Amino acid sequence: MVKCMLTQIWRQKYYALYKDMAGRHTQARFNFILRKKLTPRDIADMFNDFAEDYEQVYFNIGWRPYEVVGDFMAKIIPEENRSKLKVLDVGAGTGLLGNKLKNHGFTHVDGLDPAKNMLNVAKRRNIYQRYICAFINKDRNNAIETDYYDYIVASGAFNEGLIPCGAFQEMIRIVKPGGRITFTVPTKYINISDNLRDQLLPLIDQLAQEGVWEVTSVALEDGELSSTDGPGTLFSLKVFVSEKTF
Numbered sequence: 356m357v358k359c360m361l362t363q364i365w366r367q368k369y370y371a372l373y374k375d376m377a378g379r380h381t382q383a384r385f386n387f388i389l390r391k392k393l394t395p396r397d398i399a400d401m402f403n404d405f406a407e408d409y410e411q412v413y414f415n416i417g418w419r420p421y422e423v424v425g426d427f428m429a430k431i432i433p434e435e436n437r438s439k440l441k442v443l444d445v446g447a448g449t450g451l452l453g454n455k456l457k458n459h460g461f462t463h464v465d466g467l468d469p470a471k472n473m474l475n476v477a478k479r480r481n482i483y484q485r486y487i488c489a490f491i492n493k494d495r496n497n498a499i500e501t502d503y504y505d506y507i508v509a510s511g512a513f514n515e516g517l518i519p520c521g522a523f524q525e526m527i528r529i530v531k532p533g534g535r536i537t538f539t540v541p542t543k544y545i546n547i548s549d550n551l552r553d554q555l556l557p558l559i560d561q562l563a564q565e566g567v568w569e570v571t572s573v574a575l576e577d578g579e580l581s582s583t584d585g586p587g588t589l590f591s592l593k594v595f596v597s598e599k600t601f
């Protein structure tokens with residue numbers, strides 16, 4: 356009897372906690388102040404929670420970063436070379452950018468994301484060659500060889516709580532010298548996010564001055580990334596070194 360009551364109390368508490376987490380996740384989808392309070396694992400679980408309706412939710416805000424990055428890749432890489440290149444999509448999610456790259460003739464595209472349910476959507480559609488369920492951050496991921504990829508791409512994966520600036524250390528390691536890291540960032544997130552404002556732009560400049568990479572930046576107008584993100588920038592960093600610690 357006592358055991359039964361204790362089990363029931365535990366169940367109620369667990370359910371309340373679960374509901375609270377799920378509620379926080381839903382609210383934090385587009386609320387970057389709330390996101391600041393979440394751990395990287397919480398953020399990944401937030402994307403796990405809404406993997407199945409992610410695209411519908413994002414298409415409702417006119418989501419387009421994957422179009423911008425995919426079209427930039429097609430602009431800088433001749434069609435005949437695309438099937439020879441190894442590309443890693445970081446923060447791959449449900450595979451929108453991977454699919455775009457496939458449509459442009461890139462045949463070797465791998466996807467990395469810590470949210471398993473997001474990757475599962477991409478898996479069902481057979482988007483990527485390899486699915487790497489992991490965070491990209493400063494830590495070395497021994498499952499990925501040094502200088503393995505020709506290109507690293509990311510769409511919509513640099514804003515509050517997502518890929519941290521320390522991850523450039525790991526991206527430099529896994530991309531070949533001569534390869535590129537290409538991604539978009541909305542200007543307003545650079546202003547809101549401590550991580551992006553205080554670290555991303557200074558880091559891009561500092562490593563350019565040190566000869567680690569050469570920077571191409573393309574200004575994006577209001578509406579090019581989505582209907583809510585405002586103007587932004589596409590950065591394409593041509594990396595010259597095999598490794599760099601900072």
Ligand SMILES: C[S@@+](CC[C@H](N)C(=O)[O-])C[C@H]1O[C@@H](n2cnc3c(N)ncnc32)[C@H](O)[C@@H]1O
Binds near residue numbers: 399445448473518519
């Ligand atoms: C807004 S979604 C973008 C997904 C996809 N690139 C697109 O354009 O639809 C951001 C993705 O970044 C992933 N993410 C969050 N933190 C990450 C990290 N540290 N490393 C890699 N991916 C991360 C999330 O799980 C989520 O799938």
